[in-house]
Amino acid sequence: MSRLEALKSSPLFQNVPLEALKEAEAVVTQRQFQAGETILTQDMPGESLFLLTSGVARVSRMSLGSRERVLGDVYAPGVVGETAVLATSERSATVTALTDVTALLLYRDHFVTILNRHPRVLWNLAAMLTQRVTHLNDELIAFGLNTEAALGHVFTGLYRQRVLAGVSQPEALPLSTHDIMLRIGASRETVARVLRKLSGEGLLRTTSTHITLLNVAALETATLSEDSHDD
Structure with missing residues (x-):
C-alpha cells in the first residue's frame, strides 16, 4: 500500500481534497514496530501523532500506585498520539504494538499547517474525538453497573x-x-x-x-x- 493510499484509508483524512492528502504524504515518515515494542510512552513529550496503516496497538495507563489499566486496543487504520499533539502536553498513555505495526508519523507543526489549510481534516478530527467521548460515556455506565x-x-x-x-x-x-x-x-x-x-x-x-x-x-x-x- 502506498503512503497516499494509506492516508486515504485513515479516518483523519476521509473525504478531504487530494491536495491535503498530497501535503500529508510529503511530510509523513513511515515507522515500523515489532510486536511488544513501545510506540508511545506515558508522561513523555508528545510532538507527533501516528496513523496506523497495519497492525494492532494497545493503549494503557499507569495510575497512582503504579497500577496498570488497559484503556483499549486500536486497529489500523486508527490514530494514536493526537491528544498530546493537540494539547502540547505529555503523553497521557502508553501505546504498545500487539502485533507488528506500520504507522505514518505526522509531526505537530505539519499537522497544524494541514488543519489550517484544510478544515475538513479538522472536522474529521472532531468527529473522531466525539466518538471516543461517546464510547467513554457508554463505558462508564457499563462499568458502573x-x-x-x-x-x-x-x-x-x-x-x-x-x-x-x-x-x-x-x-x-x-x-x-x-x-x-x-x-x-x-x-x-x-x-x-x-x-x-x-x-x-x-x-x-x-x-x-x-x-x-x-x-x-x-x-x-x-x-x-x-x-x-x-x-
Missing part, C-alpha cells in the same frame, strides 16, 4: 472494532484472563466467575488466549442476575 455489563461492553466493542478493520474471524477476541483484569480493573476470581456464567449461557467460549463470542446481541444487554454480586 457490574462486571457482566463491563465485560459485555468490552467484548462487543472490540468485536465491532475488528469488524470495521476487516479482521478475519472478528468474533475470536485475543484476550486472556489477565488482559481482561487489566481492562476492567476486576480480580481474577471475579473475571473467571463471570466468564463461566456467560459461557454456561452459551454467549461465549473461552481458552487461555481467546474469548470467542457466540451471541453478540445477547452480550450487548448482559447484566448480572439479582442473586449475583461483584467482589
Whole structure:
C-alpha cells in the first residue's frame, strides 16, 4: 500500500481534497514496530501523532500506585498520539504494538499547517474525538453497573472494532484472563466467575488466549442476575 493510499484509508483524512492528502504524504515518515515494542510512552513529550496503516496497538495507563489499566486496543487504520499533539502536553498513555505495526508519523507543526489549510481534516478530527467521548460515556455506565455489563461492553466493542478493520474471524477476541483484569480493573476470581456464567449461557467460549463470542446481541444487554454480586 502506498503512503497516499494509506492516508486515504485513515479516518483523519476521509473525504478531504487530494491536495491535503498530497501535503500529508510529503511530510509523513513511515515507522515500523515489532510486536511488544513501545510506540508511545506515558508522561513523555508528545510532538507527533501516528496513523496506523497495519497492525494492532494497545493503549494503557499507569495510575497512582503504579497500577496498570488497559484503556483499549486500536486497529489500523486508527490514530494514536493526537491528544498530546493537540494539547502540547505529555503523553497521557502508553501505546504498545500487539502485533507488528506500520504507522505514518505526522509531526505537530505539519499537522497544524494541514488543519489550517484544510478544515475538513479538522472536522474529521472532531468527529473522531466525539466518538471516543461517546464510547467513554457508554463505558462508564457499563462499568458502573457490574462486571457482566463491563465485560459485555468490552467484548462487543472490540468485536465491532475488528469488524470495521476487516479482521478475519472478528468474533475470536485475543484476550486472556489477565488482559481482561487489566481492562476492567476486576480480580481474577471475579473475571473467571463471570466468564463461566456467560459461557454456561452459551454467549461465549473461552481458552487461555481467546474469548470467542457466540451471541453478540445477547452480550450487548448482559447484566448480572439479582442473586449475583461483584467482589
